Amino acid sequence: MELGITPNRADMLSMNGTAYEVAAILNERPELPAFELNESSEATADLIQAEAPADLAPKYGVRVVKDVHVQDSPLWLQRRLWNMGIRPISNVVDVTNLMLLTYGQPLHAFDLDRLPAPKLQVRTAKAGEVIKTLDGVERKAAEGDIVIDSDGQALMFAGVMGGESTEVTADTQNVVLEAAIFEPKAIRHAARDQNLHSESSQRFERGVDVEATFKALDHAAAMIAELGGGTVTNGRVIAQDFDYEAPTVDITTEKINDVLGTDITTAEIAAIFERLCFTQMEQDGRFSVTIPSHRWDISIPADLIEEVARLYGYDNLPATLPTGETTPGKLTEKQRLIRDSRHSLEGLGLNQAISYVLTTPEKATQFAMDPEATPVEVDYPMSQDRRVTRGSLLTSLLDDIAYNVARKQEDVSLYEQGRVFASNGMSTMPDEIEHLAGVVTGDVRERDWDQAAQPADFFYLKGVVEQLLADYGFVDNVRFVANTDRPEMHPGQTADIYVGDQFVGFIGQVHPRVAKFYKVGQVFGFELNLTDILRMPRVKSKYEPISKFPSIKRDLAILVDRDIQSADLVDTIKQHGGTDLHDVTVFDVYTGDNVAADKKSVAYSLTFVNREHTLQDDAINAAIERMTKALQDQFAAEIR
Incomplete structure (x- = not known):
């Protein structure tokens, strides 16, 4: 039988809890381990004292076992621990581990003679207080961690890991056994802060059986005395305790059947509660169920309904169609834009990547559109590489590129x-901004028998972005403006992207220094602020019929200074080309012989179309004359 333990079922982190569950499944009664405790006449209180505040440890007690001979455990105990995945150490430590696995109750054993004083005290740690744990590591406690103290000296992180100064060794003769229930949040804080996720902390964080705490303590003392030849002193020393009040949950047969869609009888429901060892009172289909201490996950009627469904069998629940009025669903404007963006980029040859939103502080500020933005630090990071939230998608994509390149996938x-x-500061939630980014590296077209491979370059990716932005249908024009100030981008191949006068992103080649940091080659990338794009006015695409009249093409070659951008020339041509100018395309850029060193020759193909009539040469010539005059006036262009 294989059991999957869900996070809410911490009771099954013990063999007793699992026995209850398996017995309920098989309709049997669980048989829990029994023991006999023999105590000496010497009082435990004469040997050790304990003190614990109720807010840190609502249950805390100790026992003493004297004259123990610490040695290897018998073979049966070692085998049992090996089968449970725990390495045997000694009879004393092995017994505490066996109780942990049997009852789900963590215990700890101290060497009584190595305590600084015959008293144990539960307290919060002082910031920076150093404890050397059982793994030999000196750790600094954080304020709020729970520690066990003796005579002002912190001995261990309570509920997480013991301390080396009082550990049980081969020379130990007198053992102090500790059993407690510690405040779960403080245990989780210490475990995360110290990166010590132990078997004990796992159980204290999720809860333990409050009725089994001192029972496990007594059982451990009896077994240590038996295996180590010692004697158990008389009584426990209890620093904190409370009486368990079993909660009562009311439920009806009608409610259970209404939720599950079944016709389970009252007798069947009563039998299920009986299998679960729940005490119950029933009258006319109304149940009052008393929850035992080992099932602290049960607190509301819905929990009882779930238990009935589990043991009745999910496969036995009838399949029904949902009832009620149906309404047509639709995407919001934001959802539609995001989905359309994905379709556009996938159609243009890019594959979707999904990356972690957490990264390192160094990467969090790279490629940020807002250099003043502060990354959000995570209080309890899963690792040092996932400590802060990202400020850009490009860092995640570069990690993806590096992962692929390291595995010989170089065209990505x-x-x-x-x-x-x-x-936004400690008191408010951070801003969450929708972004869209893309990267290309290697070849975008493979070599074939009739064509060479085409490597990725700035203009290839610019074409992708232009098509994506054209699909959005902005009212304002899209502009690319050269930018040499982005430290992570190549100063000669980077441009900011504007829609009208609104900055929405950037595009360019990743700086070779940054590419080397990520261990990748030449990479081109872009990033857009979708949150800003969503606010911009757009027009819906509509069909325009193809003109019945022929188009006319003219070529225009001009000589301009090398530092003049083609985008500025195209804007001027479009502004003065008239309503019949349909398309402007660069088809040649020349520098070299017969052209001055500070000049370049740029040739454009101009397409004119009129949907109402056939164009005449006079109209085309007049439009070209207006263009050439504007180019001469604004850029001192020479017409070739």
Whole structure:
């Protein structure tokens, strides 16, 4: 039988809890381990004292076992621990581990003679207090961690890991056994802060059986005395305790059947509660169920309904169609834009990537559109590489490129749509901004028998972005403006992207220094702020019939200074080309012989179309004359 333990079922982190569950499944009664405790006449309180505040340890007690002979455990105990995945150490430590696995109750054993004083005290740690744990590592406690103290000296992180100074060794003769229930949040804080996720902390964080705490303590003392030849002193020393009040949950047969869609009888429901060892009172289909201490996950009627469904069998629940009025669903404007963006980029040859939103502080500020934005730090990071939220999608995509390149996949085209984060201070939630980014590296077209391979370059990716932005249908024009100030981008191949006068992103080659940091070759990337794009006015695409009249093409070659951008020339041509100018395309750029060193020759193909009538040469000539005059006036262009 294989059991999958869900996070809410911490009771099954013990053999007793699992026995209850398996017995309920098989309709049997669980047989829990029994023991006999023999105590000496010497009082435990004469040997050790304990003190614990109720807010840190609502249950805390100790026992003493004297004259113990610490040695290897018998073979049966070693085998049992090996089968449970725990390495045997000694009879004393092995017994505490066996109790942990049997009852789900963590215990700890101290060497009584190595305690600084015959008293144990539960307290919060002082910031920077150093404890050397059982693994030999000196750790600094954080304020709020729970520690066990003796005579002002912190001995161990309570509920997480013991300390080396009082550990049980081969020379130990007198053992103090500790059993407690510690405040779960403080245990989780210490475990995360110290990166010590132990078997004990796992159980204290999720809960333990409050009725089994001192029972496990007594059982451990009896077994240590038996295996180590010692004697158990008389009584426990209890620093904190409370009486368990079993909760009662009311439920009806009608409610259970209404939720599950079944016709289970009252007798069947009563039998299920009986199998679960739940005490119950029933009258006319109304149940009052008392929850035992080992099932602290049960607190509301819905929990009882779930238990009935589990043991009745999910396969036995009838399949029904949902009832109620149906309404047509539709995407919001934001959802539609994001989906259309994905379709456009996938149609243009990019594959979607999904990356972690957490990264390192160094990467969090790279490629940020807002250099003043502060990354959001995570209080309890899963690792040092996932400590802060990202400020750009490009860093995640570069990690993806590096992963692929390291595995000999050198031709990669990826895009990612996701959120970046910016801190608003400790008191408010961070800003979450929708972004869209893409990267290309290697060849975008493979070599074939009739064509050479085409490597990725700035203009290839610019074409992808231009098509994507054209699909959005902005009212304002899209502009690319050269930018040499982005430290992570190549100063000669980077441009900011504007829609009208609104900055929405950037495009260019990743700086070779940054590419080397990520261990990749030449990479081109872009990133857009979708949150800003969503606010911009757009027009819906509509069909325009093809003109019945022929188009006319003219070529225009001009000589201009090398530092003049083609985009500025195209804008001027379009502004003065008239309503019949349909398309402007660069088909040649020349520098070299017969052209001055500070000049370049740029040739454009101009397409004119009129939907109402056939164009005449006079109209085309007049439009070209207006263009050439504007180019001469604004850029001192020479017409070739």
